[in-house]
Amino acid sequence: MRYLTIALGKGRLAQKTMELFEKIGITCEEMKDPSSRKLIFTNEEMKLKFFLSKGPDVPTYVEYGAADIGIVGKDTILEEQRKLYEVLDLGYGKCRMCVCGPESAKELLKHQELIRVATKYPNIAKDYFYNKKHQTVEIIKLNGSIELAPIVGLAEVIVDIVETGSTLRENGLEVLEEVCPLSARVVVNQVSMRMENERITKILNDLKQVLP
Numbered sequence: 001m002r003y004l005t006i007a008l009g010k011g012r013l014a015q016k017t018m019e020l021f022e023k024i025g026i027t028c029e030e031m032k033d034p035s036s037r038k039l040i041f042t043n044e045e046m047k048l049k050f051f052l053s054k055g056p057d058v059p060t061y062v063e064y065g066a067a068d069i070g071i072v073g074k075d076t077i078l079e080e081q082r083k084l085y086e087v088l089d090l091g092y093g094k095c096r097m098c099v100c101g102p103e104s105a106k107e108l109l110k111h112q113e114l115i116r117v118a119t120k121y122p123n124i125a126k127d128y129f130y131n132k133k134h135q136t137v138e139i140i141k142l143n144g145s146i147e148l149a150p151i152v153g154l155a156e157v158i159v160d161i162v163e164t165g166s167t168l169r170e171n172g173l174e175v176l177e178e179v180c181p182l183s184a185r186v187v188v189n190q191v192s193m194r195m196e197n198e199r200i201t202k203i204l205n206d207l208k209q210v211l212p
């Protein structure tokens, strides 16, 4: 039996994902050591490998078959536009992709003005403004702390993830429009889905049983 490889995005989702896998009897003791710098972990009995990568790289590993299965946020799936199957909504990591800004920017959105939009998600922002709203905007790609952009005058609005809303509140910004809801998803390589269908389907069914 060959190893099935599962890619996890580093950070917030990884911990929850490992807890979920434990509930279905898939454990990886090695991965629990927080001081470890190791990137790949093996469960010999189950012939499974887990690895941690940057979230946005998970769909890439899965499309190329370096991972059979990936656990990743819907935001990353939408942004990366990789060829893969999205097969299960895990229901955690719930948040929303939103257009945010100061209250004063509401008018600019209403009147279809040529505004600047700062975001870590240029593809999602383009799709929303060009295809859904039919509004021409200038998209500016940033890598984090997106809320800074409207405060310092880089952009009128941002497209970003809102979870609790505290980052917005603490910086005098608000949700102006909702783009889509987000949560953690399971993605599967298209060839693996055929070649390892039985094992993958079993994992997916087991996961469904333990989801809240």
Ligand code: PRP
Residues within 6 Å of the ligand: 120, 143, 144, 145, 146, 147, 160, 161, 162, 163, 164, 165, 166, 167, 168
């Ligand atoms: C995310 C997002 C917001 C914040 C939203 O940033 O980009 O800034 O969390 O959460 P809240 O609504 O609960 O305040 P993250 O912490 O991932 O870091 P980043 O700024 O580097 O993207």
